[in-house]
Amino acid sequence: MEKVKVGIITCDRYRTCAGGKCFRSLENREGAFNIYDGKKVELVGYTTCGGCPGGNIEYAPAEMKKNGVDVIHLATGMIVGYPPCPYVEYFKSFIENQYEIKVVIGTHPIPEKYYTTHVTLKSWETPEWKSRITPNLTDEKVRLNYD
């Protein structure tokens, strides 16, 4: 079975997060991790961006690359925070160009409580944001499981 080595970088405002939602969804292949259905996955790194404007994005991928990372996920925390990270596309572009590592935006399904607030705030109205959140939208039942 094909094995994929994955690294996760989350928003520093969640620096004390124990990673429970990311690890659960990785195990269940939910949200953005759905792309690994039928594949083995090894987690080779987990860290934060280092705080605005994301200084650790410059360095963390290098360590992950030493561990053989195939894909870096920018955690769902980057898209559900208040406000969503304004640098997420830049981070993706930087890592892909500088390190030649594929980047996926999102990890676990968006929790329902964040979803409803962001719909009210119209945070994700642009075509870019709509496309960005699609893998993590799942459905209401799954989102409620991640509240």
Ligand code: SF4
């Ligand atoms: S908003 Fe973006 S740059 Fe700021 S701490 Fe979160 S992920 Fe890092």
